[in-house]
Amino acid sequence: EPMLEITGVERRFSATHAVQGVSLTVWPGEVTCLLGPSGCGKSTTLRMIAGIEQLDAGEIRIDGRPVADARRNVPPEMRPVGMVFQDLALFPHMTVAANVGFGLSRARQGSGEVRHLLERVGLAHHADKYPHQLSGGEQQRIALVRALATQPRVMLLDEPFSSLDQRLRVEMRELALDLLREAGTAVVLVTHDSDEAMMMADRIAIMHGGRIRQEGTPLELYQQP
Ligand code: ADP
Ligand code: ADP
DSSP, X not given: OOSEEEEEEEEEETTEEEEEEEEEEEOTTOEEEEEOOXXXXXXXXXXXXXXXXXXXXXXXXXXXXXXXXXXXXXXGGGSSEEEEETTOXXXXXXXXXXXXHTTSOHHHHTXXXXXXXXXXXXXXXXXXXXXXXXXXXXHHHHHHHHHHHTOOSEEEEESTTTTSOHHHHHHHHHHHHHHHHHHTOEEEEXXXXXXXXXXXXXXXXXXXXXXXXXXXXHHHHHSOO
């Protein structure tokens, strides 16, 4: 069964038809990359999956259940979706441990799970620090495990590593792929970086002007003449 099914979604802003009939199917454990230039509709598509942008037409289903269409919008916190956005910061007044435990029940907060997650990304020794005391790369690792802590069915990543330097970015891509594969979640990754798409994606959807113009595996897309 597909984990995420997007069928003919549309989104207009006054003068702009930002997303025009986008359809996409993502299976559990699969990384699908939306690739394309700035302004082509990638973030708007991702925000509709997250529930923070209304649909004008089409439908989104997660794990077989309809979560959004033109009339209905299940609120973001009611969707089994995790997000790591470039501009979705950690909570500045909470410790690292509190950030990671934020979406968890009290029982799960007390279960050592937060510590385990922090150990998994090598940051257990920073548990009691505050976000501003960590480097950019460390903050991104925390954002990733915070999103994974709630065991989402779908993970949304919007240019998550673009602010990091080249070496750290490559490292983070590998770590993120390991964590996401372990979790078995369906992933939608937004990027304008074709190297990132090639490295991380099982399938790539190339967007332009609000539409998907081509779709396939990295091999299929890049072997074309
Ligand atoms: P990115 O290309 O990095 O995804 P954004 O999605 O933040 O950037 O913005 C893309 C374009 O959409 C920008 O040109 C911005 O001016 C425009 N935009 C984003 N949000 C709004 C808004 N609330 N009102 C008007 N324009 C917006
Ligand atoms: P991308 O993520 O590919 O850079 P976006 O989805 O952010 O593209 O934007 C697609 C188009 O929709 C752009 O033309 C952008 O200016 C416009 N747009 C996005 N958000 C808004 C908004 N809130 N209000 C008005 N225009 C917007």
